[in-house]
Amino acid sequence: MSNKKKFSISDWLNERLRLDKLPFFRTPDYMYNAATWLGALVAAAFFWQAITGLILLMYYDAGNAYNSTISIINDVPYGSVLLFSHLYGAFAMILLVYTHMFYNYFRGAYKRPRELIWILGIILLLLTLGTAFYGYSAIGDVLAVSALDVGSGILSGIGLGSLVPVAFGDYAAGNFSRIIGLHVALAALIFLFFALHFFLAEQQGMMPPRSVRPKAPAIYAEEEEKNFNPWWPRNFVYMLSLIFMTWGWILIISNSLAYLSHYPVYLDPFLNPRPAPSPTSPAAATITAYPPWFFLFFFKMADFISSFPALVAVGAIPLIWLLITPFIDRSDELHPLKRKVFTGVGILMITYMIQLTIWGAIAPAKPATPEEITLVFLPPAIIVAVALPFIKPKEDIRAQNRGLGGNMQFTYLAMASIFLLSAVLMFPSPTLLGIVTSLVLLTGIAAYSDKVFPTMKAAGTSAEKATTINVSLERKKKLAEVIIAILFAMSVIIAFNMWTVPPKGFYSNLFGIDLGLIFLMLGTAISLYHYVVYKK
Amino acid sequence: MKEYKKIRILGTSDLYFVYKLLKVMRNPKTKFDGKEFAKKGEDYLFNYVDKNLGGVDESRRNFLKGLVFGVAAATVIGIIPGLRVLVPPVQSVTGFPKTILLTASGTPLKASQIPVNSPITMVFEYPLSGEPNFLINLGDASGKPVEIPPTTVTIPQTGKTYQFPGGVGPNKSIVAYSAVCQHLGCTPPYIHFYPPQYTTPSQVTAAEPNELSAAALIAARSAHIPAVIHCDCHGSTYDPYHGASVLTGPTVRPLPAVILEWDSSNDYLYALGAVGVATYPEGSNGVPSQDPREDLDESQFGSPVGTSSKISEINTFGSS
Numbered sequence: 001m002s003n004k005k006k007f008s009i010s011d012w013l014n015e016r017l018r019l020d021k022l023p024f025f026r027t028p029d030y031m032y033n034a035a036t037w038l039g040a041l042v043a044a045a046f047f048w049q050a051i052t053g054l055i056l057l058m059y060y061d062a063g064n065a066y067n068s069t070i071s072i073i074n075d076v077p078y079g080s081v082l083l084f085s086h087l088y089g090a091f092a093m094i095l096l097v098y099t100h101m102f103y104n105y106f107r108g109a110y111k112r113p114r115e116l117i118w119i120l121g122i123i124l125l126l127l128t129l130g131t132a133f134y135g136y137s138a139i140g141d142v143l144a145v146s147a148l149d150v151g152s153g154i155l156s157g158i159g160l161g162s163l164v165p166v167a168f169g170d171y172a173a174g175n176f177s178r179i180i181g182l183h184v185a186l187a188a189l190i191f192l193f194f195a196l197h198f199f200l201a202e203q204q205g206m207m208p209p210r211s212v213r214p215k216a217p218a219i220y221a222e223e224e225e226k227n228f229n230p231w232w233p234r235n236f237v238y239m240l241s242l243i244f245m246t247w248g249w250i251l252i253i254s255n256s257l258a259y260l261s262h263y264p265v266y267l268d269p270f271l272n273p274r275p276a277p278s279p280t281s282p283a284a285a286t287i288t289a290y291p292p293w294f295f296l297f298f299f300k301m302a303d304f305i306s307s308f309p310a311l312v313a314v315g316a317i318p319l320i321w322l323l324i325t326p327f328i329d330r331s332d333e334l335h336p337l338k339r340k341v342f343t344g345v346g347i348l349m350i351t352y353m354i355q356l357t358i359w360g361a362i363a364p365a366k367p368a369t370p371e372e373i374t375l376v377f378l379p380p381a382i383i384v385a386v387a388l389p390f391i392k393p394k395e396d397i398r399a400q401n402r403g404l405g406g407n408m409q410f411t412y413l414a415m416a417s418i419f420l421l422s423a424v425l426m427f428p429s430p431t432l433l434g435i436v437t438s439l440v441l442l443t444g445i446a447a448y449s450d451k452v453f454p455t456m457k458a459a460g461t462s463a464e465k466a467t468t469i470n471v472s473l474e475r476k477k478k479l480a481e482v483i484i485a486i487l488f489a490m491s492v493i494i495a496f497n498m499w500t501v502p503p504k505g506f507y508s509n510l511f512g513i514d515l516g517l518i519f520l521m522l523g524t525a526i527s528l529y530h531y532v533v534y535k536k
Numbered sequence: 537m538k539e540y541k542k543i544r545i546l547g548t549s550d551l552y553f554v555y556k557l558l559k560v561m562r563n564p565k566t567k568f569d570g571k572e573f574a575k576k577g578e579d580y581l582f583n584y585v586d587k588n589l590g591g592v593d594e595s596r597r598n599f600l601k602g603l604v605f606g607v608a609a610a611t612v613i614g615i616i617p618g619l620r621v622l623v624p625p626v627q628s629v630t631g632f633p634k635t636i637l638l639t640a641s642g643t644p645l646k647a648s649q650i651p652v653n654s655p656i657t658m659v660f661e662y663p664l665s666g667e668p669n670f671l672i673n674l675g676d677a678s679g680k681p682v683e684i685p686p687t688t689v690t691i692p693q694t695g696k697t698y699q700f701p702g703g704v705g706p707n708k709s710i711v712a713y714s715a716v717c718q719h720l721g722c723t724p725p726y727i728h729f730y731p732p733q734y735t736t737p738s739q740v741t742a743a744e745p746n747e748l749s750a751a752a753l754i755a756a757r758s759a760h761i762p763a764v765i766h767c768d769c770h771g772s773t774y775d776p777y778h779g780a781s782v783l784t785g786p787t788v789r790p791l792p793a794v795i796l797e798w799d800s801s802n803d804y805l806y807a808l809g810a811v812g813v814a815t816y817p818e819g820s821n822g823v824p825s826q827d828p829r830e831d832l833d834e835s836q837f838g839s840p841v842g843t844s845s846k847i848s849e850i851n852t853f854g855s856s
Binding site: 055058059071075076077078079081082481484485487488491492494495496498499501503511514515518519521522525526529532533 | 596597600601603604606607608610611613614615616617618620621622623624625839
């Protein structure tokens with residue numbers, strides 16, 4: 001090149017940090033989509049938790065848990081922005097962990113040679129839920145204390161009462177040191193296991209789509225991987241865009257909810273970012289205790305499984321199933337419709353969990369009759385058992401390669417979820433919910449498991465691609481450039497607005513919404529830049 | 537993948553590509569280097585095409601990069617005011633609030649119902665939470681309330697003096713002092729009021745926190761007062777009848793007094809401010825400020841008590 005000596009930050013960093021030599025997976029062009037990067041979304045949420053959590057730790061007082069929580073909301077500058085986004089960051093992380101897990105469950109990603117990555121993932125799920133439990137309890141409100149009471153009750157109920165002081169400390173006397181200590185310790189463990197999980201995944205490489213590797217072991221040959229994109233700079237750019245978009249949504253949702261009111265009471269566990277009253281206040285007596293939404297399913301199960309050992313045993317079944325799946329599903333098939341038992345169990349796990357969660361929210365702590373239990377659990381099982389054997393996988397890959405957009409799968413699931421949510425709002429019935437959920441999942445898997453990545457054909461060398469200049473792509477890139485310029489202008493306006501938001505009081509959450517918007521814009525701008533520069 | 541590739545005849549897009557390629561090759565900025573090509577062959581050609589045609593040309597890419605860095609810079613500028621999240625909120629009040637004293641159940645405290653010479657220590661927080669003060673209805677040895685006249689109090693450490701305003705209430709016998717010992721900051725139950733029935737030689741052998749040193753007893757006798765405030769941590773003794781002035785060391789400062797107001801129409805009591813040294817001495821030399829308002833902007837991380845403060849009772853002497 002004639003302009004070889006021109007200074008470039010990217011080259012400067014690369015020369016010093018050897019970024020292109022990082023021992024990371026080289027990524028093929030068709031893997032730059034959110035579904036392949038679900039793990040990165042989980043990590044992004046986790047990083048947000050680490051940042052906000054460490055700041056919150058400076059203000060939290062374990063000897064004065066409730067008052068210091070309230071003081072963070074009312075007295076610390078932008079404290080409510082911090083606390084609410086930490087809460088909803090945890091919610092986002094839990095949802096993303098489940099999405100990441102089930103996506104890979106249905107794809108058979110746990111098969112050889114990724115069994116250990118899968119098991120590390122299940123450990124990470126448990127650590128995430130444990131950290132979330134302690135974080136929720138650290139608030140010190142009446143709900144936190146009741147959650148801790150239930151936790152102690154379960155431990156005592158299965159004969160481990162002597163572990164109560166070890167696990168929860170003297171919270172009843174107002175000492176939350178152990179709660180916050182274990183919250184931070186478990187979060188540190190998440191980081192440790194995440195590092196292992198991540199590096200193992202990078203070493204094996206991301207799992208190729210079935211059209212590239214239809215059978216396990218689904219890995220790329222070394223020569224093949226050489227043709228793919230190195231981590232620096234493309235993956236770095238793409239990763240940044242995902243991180244900022246995740247942070248943006250966490251901030252926007254949590255801080256908008258601070259201004260939401262007038263919704264049905266049973267949505268309180270999902271939509272209310274504020275703590276409940278103090279356990280010592282007179283208002284505490286009027287509160288019906290409920291657990292955080294991610295444990296509502298377990299809470300509802302306690303309504304019809306009265307003995308604690310039985311409850312824990314039933315709760316452990318799906319967990320054991322997930323842990324042993326790689327060792328019992330030993331065929332080399334990856335197609336979900338060629339592993340129907342595992343697909344069916346997966347659909348039922350999701351359906352039952354959603355059902356029990358919503359049921360726990362609309363009828364908390366109400367005993368269920370055997371008829372009700374049957375009506376809730378039987379229809380999804382029948383639907384799956386009857387329909388699944390009749391859905392045939394489509395063998396011919398070429399026949400399937402019709403122009404479905406890359407994000408159709410997500411659009412479908414998003415629309416189905418919105419439909420589900422509105423159905424639940426109108427007719428809050430766990431039976432109906434079970435039927436609809438299982439049907440949505442079944443049709444989703446039947447219709448889209450055969451989908452081929454549209455860019456799959458473009459696996460040749462870069463020169464082959466360069467010989468066609470796609471005119472409509474050029475037009476899209478021009479549009480993307482215009483949008484980046486608009487985003488820049490808007491981000492400047494928002495940045496100035498952020499200087500005018502008061503740090504405390506009712507309006508302070510506008511800062512969180514602004515910050516979320518500006519993160520979202522930054523993420524979108526980076527994503528569009530990635531599109532313009534790399535899309536072929 | 538090769539098997540799926542369609543065979544194509546030259547189309548318009550190919551012609552357009554050739555046109556663009558030639559233009560780029562002639563452009564001096566992105567001139568095609570024939571020597572490099574001869575040396576590296578195919579690789580050079582593919583890289584060249586990819587860099588100048590397949591992707592986005594350098595200047596366009598840099599312009600976009602600039603825009604993205606612009607959004608990033610806007611983000612950083614927007615975050616700057618948010619860094620205030622790292623500044624701990626200093627709880628301060630701009631002035632002393634007028635605070636009504638309430639009983640433990642939350643109803644206003646009636647001055648005439650405060651027991652005289654009570655062995656049960658009554659404490660209220662003022663002006664910030666975590667800053668306890670004694671509330672005492674003083675009486676003589678026989679338990680009759682005594683009028684506490686205004687006095688001039690001397691600070692032994694500095695030799696300076698200040699005016700203690702005296703007692704309030706129906707008998708002008710009610711006083712309030714900081715319950716944080718000026719020696720090393722002990723708080724109740726270690727520091728408390730010893731009513732006349734406990735300011736006796738039998739307390740010299742009593743267990744902590746009710747022990748009374750012989751020196752304290754002798755000082756009380758020589759000052760002709762029937763009761764004292766005594767700190768069991770290190771034996772500091774204060775004279776509640778004369779503005780909590782120092783009776784015995786090791787303290788070198790009297791307890792600051794809370795200025796009370798009695799509303800005779802409804803018998804309510806209000807705290808208005810403080811007089812004497814600051815509750816928390818400033819600086820490493822321990823020299824007190826003469827201005828109690830120094831406490832208000834001192835960061836003790838309590839929150840302002842506001843317009844009402846509840847009395848809590850500490851029973852050090854037990855039921856006996």
